Amino acid sequence: MGAWGFVFLAYGIVWCAILIYWLTLKRRLRRAETELAQLRASQESQKNVQT
Amino acid sequence: MAEISKTSVKSKGYLGALALIGVLLGLYWGLLHAPPDAYQGEVQRIMYLHIPSILTAYLSFFLVFVGSCLYLWKREKRDDILAYSAAEIGVLFTALTIIEGSIWGKPTWGVWWTWDARLTLTAILLLIFAGYLMLRSLTEDENRAASAAAVLGIIGFLDIPLIHMSVYWWRTLHQPPSILRPDKAPWDNVHPAMLTALAINFVAFVLLYFYLLSRRFRLGEISEEIKARLLNRDH
């Protein structure tokens, strides 16, 4: 493998890994935010029912 | 609460955009603009990744330490979230540092791995981070997990200089840092374009790190609120 091969291998792995992590984070965040919104909504409606 | 999350989302957007610009600039400077090294050739360009990576890894551990100390002192959940987030991202950057170092090592030294000081130390750092994360996931009670991990974070951070010393005394085959030489000024050693490339990539990595940290932190906050609401609901 030539010199540039190693360079691209390193850069490739690094930026792919960071990209994947960022996408995973986005997905986890989206799921969590949906769950939180649902919880908030259901607890708000419960409060309204009680009052 | 809704207003706070809106402004923080906006500022995170700016941070993300800045990080992206920094990364792209860094890529251009590192891969195209800076000249190849006189001795190492093109392979030296990996250093524009490797040096910022290891520095962000250590920054991460420092934040784990700060978060751990603050949490044990004040018992505020956000400090614990900071420590946990910094540990998670720290593992990522430490692992990447090792991979970059290994790939750089193959054409330079002929082997994918040697037990020289810096690679060994980075591997140890990875093990300590991993231990921290394992301790958290294996401890069942949330609060105990947070305290236990905080203590481990503090002990780990205090141990690192000792580990550093012992490994360095034992092994000195890794090249001395070519920038930080006490007898010469930093710019004597290195072509200015290379220094600029390194600086830009360093800033880019730090921005990227804090962007990812802020997102992971937000995830932690939301998880906390979910847990709190579930707890309230069941009681």
Add this chain to the structure above:
Amino acid sequence: MRLLTQTFLLLKKDLLLELRRRESLMTMFFFGTLLLFVFHFSFDLVPDRVAEMAPALLWLAFLFTGTLGLAQLFEAERNNHCLEALLLSPMDRGALFLAKTAFNFILMFLVEIVVFPLFWILFNLRPWDVIPYLFLVTLVGTVGFCVLGTLLSAVTLKARARELLLPLVLFPLMIPVILGTIRCMETILRTGELGDALPWLRLLIGFDVIFLTVGVLIFDWVIEV
């Protein structure tokens, strides 16, 4: 000092318990000796190689034996709500830390004082006059092991897979002690005196002092109910 008195009280309790049943001590002793045999078969220790590898093998044997002892360190307190009772009492938690560390150290000392000469005899090692230096280094290293081991034993108290997790978090942090003790002992064996090994010894003592202090200060937060 109140701290020391409390430490002695707690230490006395653990020693009495151990004296009556001798579980930890016996298992550690046999395990340490067993490891020597395993090493002999694994490494095919011919006489000229043994001298080089002796410090490493010895210290590895102690390390694994010590880990065994650590797993049992808080066993007594786990039953009958003893730990909660201890924590509710007006004892300084730093005293609990010192007592447990001292207890573990005493156990290891007793094991080492037998296994060390046994190792020397079994493998026909030559220099007998450096043994005091070597034993001193071993003790300093053992202090470091006991200090960090007690801390982490308490930290992992409520974790699942504790027997696996404890070595996992302990060993990377023990690297200064492992490196320091073995290199120190190698230097002593090679040069026949303490001189060149002093930097390593200083590192070990520094390690011990730092984590003893940290342990006493931080143990309040380590052990919680």
